[in-house]
Amino acid sequence: MTSDTTARMLRLLSLLQTRREWAGLDLAGRLGVTVRTVRRDIDRLREMGYPVDSARGHGGGYRLASGTDLPPLLLDDEEAVAIAVALRTAAGGLTGIEETALRALAKLEQVLPRRLRGQVAALQGSVTGITWEDRGPRTDPALLAALAVACRDHEILTFDYTTRPGATSARRVEPCHLVASGSLWYLLAHDVDKGDWRVFRLDRISAPTPTGHRVPPRPVPGEDPASFVARRLSAAPTRYRAVATVHASADHVRAHTRGLATRIRPTADDACLVDASDDSLTRVAQTLAALGDADYTLDADPQVLRHLRDTAHRTLRATGEREGSLRPPDRSIPGRAGGRAPGG
Structure with a gap:
């Protein structure tokens, strides 16, 4: 199989994984080949263990089906990072599947590009979970990743923060840790201007900007980050008692x-x-x-x-x-x- 054919088949497989069903003509147009070439490539994928169903008719139709064995999957960068972080979490905290998670993680990290390994390490090293519960305000993955990198590098960060009453102010902080509590994400950081520790809800943070200024790690006083955040949250005023x-x-x-x-x-x-x-x-x-x-x-x-x-x-x-x-x-x-x- 030539390198051009291999690259085309990987592209074909990627397309099949992004949509429930593809018309043969559409696949041919995306790949810049004939419908006959698409049929041959589909046959090659089947020989490799990918369960590709086809429908009769003009141009035909193709979709990936569930099979008896799990074939190799193609992941984009964000998917690979998300799976690696999830496997690391499972390996360290979910009873009964630690060894299985470690085996899967070893396979993934062996082929993970160097540019992604830093993101995985930063996100995993900066995240602590108190508990995962119901869905709440959605957190921007890009914001989560940016804050994780700032926590890892101990880089002073500026951002705008909207308080509970709705007022917005500029903050300058030393990021320490990301904590998931219930349905919300929080940033534990030392506020440079106020000279004290603060807990920030991620859905209220906007326009985070790295300053390029790195500082020595600042230990959380007296306890681990998750316990510190949990104690602060339990003492915070609430709307309903x-x-x-x-x-x-x-x-x-x-x-x-x-x-x-x-x-x-x-x-x-x-x-x-x-x-x-x-x-x-x-x-x-x-x-x-x-x-x-x-x-x-x-x-x-x-x-x-x-x-x-x-x-x-x-x-x-x-x-x-x-x-x-x-x-x-x-x-x-x-x-x-x-x-x-x-x-x-």
Whole structure:
């Protein structure tokens, strides 16, 4: 097989992976060859193990199908970086597949271009996850990569930051770490102008600009970056207040929930407080639902109670239950989930 033929077949394979189905004429036009040449190249791909289905008709139609074996895949730069980072994360933190992830990672990094290895190392080395949960505001991958590189290189960065009330200000920071918490991404950095540590939401950052000025690494005071960010987030003001008194030990709640470590405060051997406060009513409900079978009483804002009741009524209607079956709990019985907020 000549080098021209090999290059054309790789291009053909790449095209087949980007669309569900291709007409033979379209493929021929993209590749600058005849339909007959496309047919021959398709046959070669089949001989190599790629399951390519074809349809009869003028020009024919082709699509990659699922087969019995996994053939080689073609990845663009962004896909290769994303997969490498995911494999590194799996190798270090997902029980049961560490060895498999390492084998796959070794195969990928063996052929990964040098220009991409730096991006993978920067992104992986700068990212810490508290927990991955529901989807939230989307983070620009280019922004994430730029911040990861700044964290890796300890390069002072400037950007515009929009605060919760909506005011925008210019910031100059020493980036330290990227942290994923729930549905959001955060940058932990030392604010040069304020002389203190700050946590920035990535969806509020715009116009990041490297300064070219690098500084020595600055250690996070007293704890790892993820714990530092989690503590700052738990102390930050929220729009909706919701605190559950859970009739189970703090260790039991920690063992059955994700991402709530800094929100749990033991009050007795068999009880604890869980702060479910948030800017989102939906996330408040999700945090409470994560408590599972543990009974609790709730001290919450009226908007939270209304949202929880409305959600419960919709659930009852969806399951065919009568709404009248949703009765207020007997307040003489302590520990019943959904109890009335004191003073509410």
